[in-house]
Amino acid sequence: MSRQLMKGNDALSEAAVRAGCRFFGGYPITPQSEIPEYLSWRMPEAGGTFIQAESELSGVNMVYGAAAAGFRAMTSSSGPGFSLLQEGISYIASAELPAVFVDVQRYGSGLGDIFQAQGDYWQATRGGGHGDYRMLVYAPASVQESVDLVSVAFDKADQYRNPTLILSDASIAQMMEPVTLPEMREHDPNADWAVRGKHGKPFKRVTSTMYYIEDFDAYIKGKYDEMAEAEQRWESVRVDDADVVLVAYGISSRICREAVEIARGRGVRLGLLRPITLWPFPAKAFAEVNPLVKAYLSVELSALPKMVEDVRLACEMKAPVETFLGGAHIPESSAIVERAVAILNAQR
Amino acid sequence: MTGSEKTSARMTQNRELCKGCGYCILQCPKDALSFSSTVNRKGYNVVDIDQEKCIQCAICYTVCPDSVFERVEA
Amino acid sequence: MSEKLTPKLLVEPNKFCPGCGHGIINRVLAEVLEESGLADQAVGALAVGCACLMMDTFGTDWVQAPHGRAAAVAVGVKRMRPECCVFTYQGDGDSMSIGFSETLYAAIRNENITAILVNNGIFGMTGGQMAPTSLPGQKTTTSPKGRDAATTGQPLNMIDQMKHLPIGYLARGSVASAKDINNLKKYIKTAIETQMNGGGYSMVEVLSFCPTNWKMNMEKSVAHVQDTVKAIFPVGEFVKNGERTDA
Numbered sequence: 001m002s003r004q005l006m007k008g009n010d011a012l013s014e015a016a017v018r019a020g021c022r023f024f025g026g027y028p029i030t031p032q033s034e035i036p037e038y039l040s041w042r043m044p045e046a047g048g049t050f051i052q053a054e055s056e057l058s059g060v061n062m063v064y065g066a067a068a069a070g071f072r073a074m075t076s077s078s079g080p081g082f083s084l085l086q087e088g089i090s091y092i093a094s095a096e097l098p099a100v101f102v103d104v105q106r107y108g109s110g111l112g113d114i115f116q117a118q119g120d121y122w123q124a125t126r127g128g129g130h131g132d133y134r135m136l137v138y139a140p141a142s143v144q145e146s147v148d149l150v151s152v153a154f155d156k157a158d159q160y161r162n163p164t165l166i167l168s169d170a171s172i173a174q175m176m177e178p179v180t181l182p183e184m185r186e187h188d189p190n191a192d193w194a195v196r197g198k199h200g201k202p203f204k205r206v207t208s209t210m211y212y213i214e215d216f217d218a219y220i221k222g223k224y225d226e227m228a229e230a231e232q233r234w235e236s237v238r239v240d241d242a243d244v245v246l247v248a249y250g251i252s253s254r255i256c257r258e259a260v261e262i263a264r265g266r267g268v269r270l271g272l273l274r275p276i277t278l279w280p281f282p283a284k285a286f287a288e289v290n291p292l293v294k295a296y297l298s299v300e301l302s303a304l305p306k307m308v309e310d311v312r313l314a315c316e317m318k319a320p321v322e323t324f325l326g327g328a329h330i331p332e333s334s335a336i337v338e339r340a341v342a343i344l345n346a347q348r
Numbered sequence: 349m350t351g352s353e354k355t356s357a358r359m360t361q362n363r364e365l366c367k368g369c370g371y372c373i374l375q376c377p378k379d380a381l382s383f384s385s386t387v388n389r390k391g392y393n394v395v396d397i398d399q400e401k402c403i404q405c406a407i408c409y410t411v412c413p414d415s416v417f418e419r420v421e422a
Numbered sequence: 423m424s425e426k427l428t429p430k431l432l433v434e435p436n437k438f439c440p441g442c443g444h445g446i447i448n449r450v451l452a453e454v455l456e457e458s459g460l461a462d463q464a465v466g467a468l469a470v471g472c473a474c475l476m477m478d479t480f481g482t483d484w485v486q487a488p489h490g491r492a493a494a495v496a497v498g499v500k501r502m503r504p505e506c507c508v509f510t511y512q513g514d515g516d517s518m519s520i521g522f523s524e525t526l527y528a529a530i531r532n533e534n535i536t537a538i539l540v541n542n543g544i545f546g547m548t549g550g551q552m553a554p555t556s557l558p559g560q561k562t563t564t565s566p567k568g569r570d571a572a573t574t575g576q577p578l579n580m581i582d583q584m585k586h587l588p589i590g591y592l593a594r595g596s597v598a599s600a601k602d603i604n605n606l607k608k609y610i611k612t613a614i615e616t617q618m619n620g621g622g623y624s625m626v627e628v629l630s631f632c633p634t635n636w637k638m639n640m641e642k643s644v645a646h647v648q649d650t651v652k653a654i655f656p657v658g659e660f661v662k663n664g665e666r667t668d669a
Contacts, residue, residue, distance in 0.1 A: 023502060025494075049501045053494070054527040061491035061524070065467065065498020068485045069506075073498070091488050195483040195499060197463030197506050203433075205477055207468075207486030357423040369441030369633070370640045375600055392440065406426045407600040413445025414436065419426035 003180050008143045008173040009034035015147040016074050019154040020187030022048030023073035025062030027055055029081040030114040031170040032104035056081045060088030067097040068206040070194025072154055072187045076102035079112050089163055090129030094208040098157035105169040107327050116170035116251055117327040119302040124167045125279040134224045136164040136231055137278040139249040143177035151182055160227055167278060171251040234282035235274040239289045242271030244340040247311045248299040249275045256299050258333040270340050283314035295343045299324040299336060357404045358422050359397055365414045368392035372408040429456050433481040441640045443597040443630030444472055447540060448480055454611045460507040467496035469512035472546040490521025493528035496535045507618060509536040514555045515545045518578050529584045532622040536613045542630040550635030554578035557654060577654055580627055585660045590622035592661035596629040598647035621663060629655055
């Protein structure tokens with residue numbers, strides 16, 4: 001398959017169609033609006049359905065209905081709109097249905113602003129809706145990875161019958177990069193749990209599975225424990241001899257990757273752990289790190305430190321854990337290097 | 349309807365479904381229904397059918413929220 | 423004289439309060455689906471509220487929607503499975519208060535689904551709070567001195583919101599007499615037929631009673647619908663095949 005230049009949102013949309021997604025219901029909000037724009041023509045072309053919903057609340061529940069009917073379904077949003085999806089996500093999780101969500105993060109709480117940020121980390125990884133559920137959260141760091149992870153997100157959603165989330169950001173979603181797209185796949189919508197009329201069989205009830213599963217607490221905890229154990233993904237860059245390990249995902253990880261190169265050129269032993277899944281957080285990755293590492297630096301594009309809590313738990317505080325924050329402006333890679341050097345100097 | 353058809357149909361009831369709301373009694377055109385002196389296992393005051401007065405119109409079937417009544421062929 | 427047997431779709435005794443109109447509406451809907459040969463291809467999107475109680479007792483495929491969102495859920499099902507008979511079953515709080523937007527937009531897009539909206543003028547499941555359809559002066563647990571229309575507005579008439587739209591079918595029935603119930607059955611049958619013929623959005627609002635939260639016995643409940651509720655919410659057919667039929 002030939003490579004082509006595509007915008008992040010467009011490439012992600014095309015990849016969703018090629019993963020067999022045949023329903024999208026959503027609402028415009030910057031910086032994700034290219035997703036409904038692209039799917040408004042592409043979905044019908046592929047034999048699927050696109051609906052511009054009257055709100056995110058309606059969009060997520062259309063996805064709920066389409067997923068209940070057995071079809072691969074998706075919606076996307078950003079910031080304030082992602083907040084509105086949470087009720088529906090909780091329902092979809094409680095009904096144990098597969099569906100894929102995309103949150104193209106933008107800056108700030110409330111209205112905020114439309115530029116890149118990573119402030120939705122807690123909402124994404126802790127479950128922004130009510131009750132006992134988790135979502136697999138995938139954090140692409142490139143347009144190609146957006147394409148690849150959408151496919152994975154649909155497959156994992158089916159495997160676990162659980163919603164999954166692509167946690168992107170305005171930079172990854174808006175940038176253009178060369179991508180290779182996968183082949184088109186068709187999805188069989190006739191799972192035994194899918195509603196389509198009972199046709200002589202017992203009627204099906206898509207609702208919270210807690211009503212029908214014995215010892216539900218243990219069952220649902222077991223399901224999420226299994227996901228936490230089996231689904232950690234990460235990439236590590238020169239962590240085995242690093243004195244300072246940067247931890248960063250998405251757009252921040254790209255700056256950090258550059259910072260590692262710059263630092264190494266200066267003889268500073270910097271490494272990078274890049275979580276690809278944010279839930280489960282890749283705690284296993286920390287076994288690859290130099291046991292004599294002097295510090296971790298969590299680099300996050302947000303005003304408040306968030307992912308750092310997971311870093312502290314994952315490294316078991318065997319080394320100091322610091323943060324490099326700031327959502328309003330993308331940091332310079334050199335500033336991250338300077339910070340790492342300062343951390344090392346302070347320990348001397 | 350012919351006489352034989354009239355006598356072949358009969359209103360039956362499943363008293364255990366009754367919640368004693370009395371809607372059927374209000375709507376019965378022949379005053380064939382009345383509260384019984386007995387209660388069902390759930391403790392609801394059930395309804396008696398006076399089969400002599402009943403014309404099998406099945407209005408009780410129509411209005412009953414709890415599917416107590418059925419019209420069956422004898 | 424034909425037999426009148428309880429529809430097989432009513433797989434278990436309902437869980438509603440004594441005298442609740444839901445039990446009647448459930449049976450009428452079950453009759454229509456069975457008589458139309460659609461019991462096996464029906465999928466319902468179920469409201470939150472007393473309607474929830476149907477999930478185990480009414481034997482069609484179901485999706486339990488979040489509060490107010492049944493229309494959106496039904497749209498998701500119907501768009502992907504157009505061969506199914508897809509309906510919503512909702513109370514007035516669900517469909518006309520928290521779900522006003524989803525309910526109305528399904529009609530605006532003329533989605534090919536059937537909405538059964540039960541108007542009993544009160545929140546039943548949560549214990550008798552004011553509904554958008556509560557009448558002026560009606561005492562509820564959140565309007566203990568009676569609904570004050572000056573601050574809470576007039577009762578919401580969903581049919582007035584929809585009747586100007588070129589939708590498939592729009593009617594309001596009642597469960598307050600055997601004759602009303604027979605008419606209601608015709609309305610629901612027409613609504614379902616409209617959908618299965620691809621005729622677009624159909625909605626039947628049903629005036630029902632809630633003796634428990636109205637704190638009325640059956641006789642007073644029936645009289646309340648006949649004498650008072652119907653004066654504010656007239657029954658009949660309003661739209662057929664995109665044309666007004668009430669003018």
